[in-house]
Amino acid sequence: xxxxxAFITILMLxxxxxxxxxxxxxxxxxxxxxxxxxxxxxxxxxQVWQWGIMTVLMGVASTSDWWTRLLGLGxxxxxxxxxxxxxxxxxxxxxxxxxxxxxxxxAGAAGAVWAWVYFQSRSLxxxxxxxxxxxxxxxxxxxxxxLVSVSIALWFIRIMLGVWGWL
Numbered sequence: 212x213x214x215x216x217a218f219i220t221i222l223m224l225x226x227x228x229x230x231x232x233x234x235x236x237x238x239x240x241x242x243x244x245x246x247x248x249x250x251x252x253x254x255x256x257x258q259v260w261q262w263g264i265m266t267v268l269m270g271v272a273s274t275s276d277w278w279t280r281l282l283g284l285g286x287x288x289x290x291x292x293x294x295x296x297x298x299x300x301x302x303x304x305x306x307x308x309x310x311x312x313x314x315x316x317x318a319g320a321a322g323a324v325w326a327w328v329y330f331q332s333r334s335l336x337x338x339x340x341x342x343x344x345x346x347x348x349x350x351x352x353x354x355x356x357x358l359v360s361v362s363i364a365l366w367f368i369r370i371m372l373g374v375w376g377w378l
């Protein structure tokens with residue numbers, strides 16, 4: 212066990228927590244740590260196929276905002292491009308003005324979507340349905356991002372334990 216392998220492994224234990232920081236891609240952060248270590252060791256401790264699995268997982272999590280919508284998550288409100296833009300602006304403002312990780316972001320996104328859809332349709336029900344849809348979509352994407360980040364970190368730790376002869 213070298214200092215760097217132990218240091219990166221310790222970072223892997225806490226790195227999935229960046230999923231709670233809005234707009235920071237946790238899976239990319241965890242994958243980057245693993246990639247830097249793999250390249251630094253010349254792929255001797257982390258094999259290319261193991262790194263490939265981490266890369267696929269990172270790709271799945273990084274694109275979860277798109278494919279969860281394609282699978283219908285949060286689609287009950289018939290969300291348009293302008294609604295997604297409103298959710299992004301609301302999420303940024305919520306993150307700034309309600310500085311509670313994830314809560315402010317999602318409250319801002321849902322509030323902006325409700326206001327935008329209400330402004331367009333003058334229907335409280337349509338606004339509520341769209342806000343609920345965007346909330347579910349953001350929450351689902353967060354869950355995928357967090358779970359995949361934990362999976363990549365655990366995969367890396369499992370590899371390191373094997374390299375160190377502890378497994």
